[in-house]
Amino acid sequence: MKINWFKSASPATFYPLAGRMIPWFSTAAALLCAVGLYVSFFLAPTDATQGEAYRIIFIHVPAAWMSMFIYLVMAFWAGIGLAFNTRLSSMMAQALAPTGAMFTFVALWTGALWGKPTWGTWWVWDARLTSELILLFLYLGYLALTAAIDDTRRADKAGAILALVGAVNVPIIYFSVQWWNTLHQGASVSLTRAPSMARIMLIGMLLMGLAAWMYSIAAALSRVRLIILEREKNTAWVREVLEREA
Amino acid sequence: MNWGSWSAFWHMGGYGLYVWGSYGVTLLCLAGEIWLLGRRRRTLLARLNQMLRLSRQNGNETPT
Numbered sequence: 001m002k003i004n005w006f007k008s009a010s011p012a013t014f015y016p017l018a019g020r021m022i023p024w025f026s027t028a029a030a031l032l033c034a035v036g037l038y039v040s041f042f043l044a045p046t047d048a049t050q051g052e053a054y055r056i057i058f059i060h061v062p063a064a065w066m067s068m069f070i071y072l073v074m075a076f077w078a079g080i081g082l083a084f085n086t087r088l089s090s091m092m093a094q095a096l097a098p099t100g101a102m103f104t105f106v107a108l109w110t111g112a113l114w115g116k117p118t119w120g121t122w123w124v125w126d127a128r129l130t131s132e133l134i135l136l137f138l139y140l141g142y143l144a145l146t147a148a149i150d151d152t153r154r155a156d157k158a159g160a161i162l163a164l165v166g167a168v169n170v171p172i173i174y175f176s177v178q179w180w181n182t183l184h185q186g187a188s189v190s191l192t193r194a195p196s197m198a199r200i201m202l203i204g205m206l207l208m209g210l211a212a213w214m215y216s217i218a219a220a221l222s223r224v225r226l227i228i229l230e231r232e233k234n235t236a237w238v239r240e241v242l243e244r245e246a
Numbered sequence: 247m248n249w250g251s252w253s254a255f256w257h258m259g260g261y262g263l264y265v266w267g268s269y270g271v272t273l274l275c276l277a278g279e280i281w282l283l284g285r286r287r288r289t290l291l292a293r294l295n296q297m298l299r300l301s302r303q304n305g306n307e308t309p310t
Contacts, residue, residue, distance in 0.1 A: 055265050233297070
């Protein structure tokens with residue numbers, strides 16, 4: 001099947017396309033989450049040193065991955081929108097920000113609840129935790145900035161610059177555990193060496209990570225459809241959509 | 247199987263507050279986002295449909 005990317009990138013074509021994709025991604029997210037939770041609670045054994053507290057890993061790590069990954073995807077689309085003035089790219093960046101902010105909050109929250117029993121503190125101002133908190137402020141700053149500017153084209157441009165400059169923070173978060181002496185442990189999973197955890201725990205974490213990924217796609221597609229309708233409300237095709245759905 | 251009973255499952259080896267506090271708040275965040283998306287869609291469609299009705303009533307076939 002040949003896909004015409006220029007045609008797919010028009011909001012009028014993408015709106016129904018996204019609508020057809022959402023059920024697939026939602027179903028995949030629900031199934032992966034169900035299997036992932038089963039592995040996390042019923043197949044993965046108790047950790048030798050942390051007891052049951054370690055089970056927080058199955059949401060903490062996927063949430064932290066998504067918080068960084070969504071930011072990079074958001075900055076990418078914002079940058080494409082800034083460079084080529086493609087409307088849909090900027091809308092996609094807008095649609096990703098709230099989901100990214102939500103996962104950043106979840107990563108921080110579960111980190112605090114994991115830190116208390118294992119480190120003895122909810123929070124420390126070390127490199128990993130502080131740079132992740134800055135990520136949350138970058139998301140919130142992006143949302144506040146784009147919401148504060150009425151002219152959508154100018155809002156997209158200002159947001160894109162903030163998103164691109166803030167992207168510097170993502171490698172800082174990722175490598176912070178190597179660059180600085182921090183309380184946070186190093187990466188359990190990396191591309192360059194064998195994972196330092198039991199296989200079944202790793203499988204549970206990867207399943208939950210995939211579930212979070214599928215959920216993020218479904219949520220971002222749902223939100224981009226709303227943004228498309230809001231921005232294109234005066235066009236003939238939106239009137240046709242409304243008349244068909246009414 | 248890790249858990250002999252439901253109470254052992256909820257107790258989580260003494261870490262119930264931390265484990266369920268994490269999973270519970272994550273569930274709330276996900277449910278909240280889905281609810282907000284649904285509400286935004288309902289209010290947007292209601293507003294756009296109203297705009298469409300008004301433009302028809304005014305006999306204005308090409309609204310700005």
